[in-house]
Amino acid sequence: EVQLLESGGGLVQPGGSLRLSCAASGFTFSTYGMSWVRQAPGKGLEWVSAISPSGVSTFYADSVKGRFTISRDNSENTLYLQMNSLRAEDAAVYFCAGRYCSDGVCDSPPRDWGQGTQVSVSS
């Protein structure tokens, strides 16, 4: 059974940093493209960042580019999101989500999602 478990959320002051983790189990992590998607309170889903199965390619929404860094450790089956210079508008539940990639080609939306971790930004 595919499981994704996020951790690392919490309350941080504006301008502060947090590192989110997503521990994966039940599947071959290195064959999955992984993403972070967030949802502010009462709002819709917003894609934040994505990383290729190998970790070579990374992608970011304009709203977080230059502040957030996505990475992965395929030996530890873990996805990360380093969030710096946090702003009030970054407050949200952050979900990690994965999709199977065949021979490195990812051609589907993410099917597997974690339960999310809450990030609050306030002084």
Next chain:
Amino acid sequence: DIQMTQSPSSLSASVGDRVTITCRASQGISNSLGWYQQKAGKVPKLLIYAASTLQPGVPSRFSGSGSGTDFTLTISSLQPEDVATYYCQKYNSVPWAFGQGTKVEIK
């Protein structure tokens, strides 16, 4: 960047009604369109991918259609357990984009 626009933003229908939600892309995305169901306080669940392919285990009353810029999600006979917010998502290239969501309620 490609924008995804859903309509309506909310709807109320009776049990057994046919419900249709539309999603329009600002540029063509072929069939790289997914539909998610998110119940209150829960994680999004993938219902449909490639515009019309039902995810295993999803009830057959759900169906999707469309290609290019215009897509629809249809619930053929609305059930109480279908109360949720539904999102479309384009995934052919980054940046991914979600529609703003359609909240479905029972009348």
